[in-house]
Amino acid sequence: xxxxxxxxxxxxxxxxxxxxxxxxxxxxxxxxxxxxxxxxxxxxxxxxxxxxxxxxxxxxxxxxxxxxxxxxxxxxxxxxxxxxxxxxxxxxxxxxxxxxxxxxxxxxxxxxxxxxxxxxxxxxxxxxxxxxxxxxxxxxxxxxxxxxxxxxxxxxxxxxxxxxxxxxxxxxxxxxxxxxxxxxxx
Numbered sequence: 001x002x003x004x005x006x007x008x009x010x011x012x013x014x015x016x017x018x019x020x021x022x023x024x025x026x027x028x029x030x031x032x033x034x035x036x037x038x039x040x041x042x043x044x045x046x047x048x049x050x051x052x053x054x055x056x057x058x059x060x061x062x063x064x065x066x067x068x069x070x071x072x073x074x075x076x077x078x079x080x081x082x083x084x085x086x087x088x089x090x091x092x093x094x095x096x097x098x099x100x101x102x103x104x105x106x107x108x109x110x111x112x113x114x115x116x117x118x119x120x121x122x123x124x125x126x127x128x129x130x131x132x133x134x135x136x137x138x139x140x141x142x143x144x145x146x147x148x149x150x151x152x153x154x155x156x157x158x159x160x161x162x163x164x165x166x167x168x169x170x171x172x173x174x175x176x177x178x179x180x181x182x183x184x185x186x
Contacts, residue, residue, distance in 0.1 A: 001120075001186045003027055003034045004082035008089035008100025010040040015126040015168035019157060019177040020088045023124060026181025035082075037075050039099040044075070046102050053109035065106050075103065080113055084120035084154070084184070087142065091127035094137040104145070114149050120184075121151035124177060128163030135160075155180045
């Protein structure tokens with residue numbers, strides 16, 4: 001299976017990326033092909049709502065998303081070539097990072113293509129806060145994406161109390177992320 005991981009942390013060696021690394025390790029050991037797109041270091045501009053794409057593409061913008069005159073390249077090509085997308089983000093004000101959200105907002109130019117693929121998906125997120133309600137808004141948003149884009153959710157890792165990489169590396173979430181990647185079936 002081809003897995004695309006969309007990381008959303010501006011901290012290259014932060015807690016969410018630590019969990020992503022463990023997921024990748026497990027997925028590769030299970031025989032899957034994994035690629036990573038770092039949304040925090042990409043040139044993807046926000047959706048302008050111009051709707052020139054007609055919700056079917058191409059996007060009017062020319063950036064790392066890869067929609068130009070109907071051509072498929074960049075992250076769009078990686079998304080459409082994948083069997084699974086894993087969304088990885090630190091929790092910022094009870095939602096995903098702006099970097100990841102910007103990329104997801106640009107899905108609108110090729111929603112139909114994504115919906116027809118019936119891809120698998122997963123969510124990996126971390127937060128300093130350990131309260132039971134910490135991830136409620138993020139999980140609600142993720143589940144809405146799952147429904148709208150016809151994803152098959154295969155799991156969620158919610159790293160409560162993972163405010164620093166040191167805290168995360170000592171947490172049970174490292175093993176959970178590894179096991180989620182290792183458990184995937186084509």
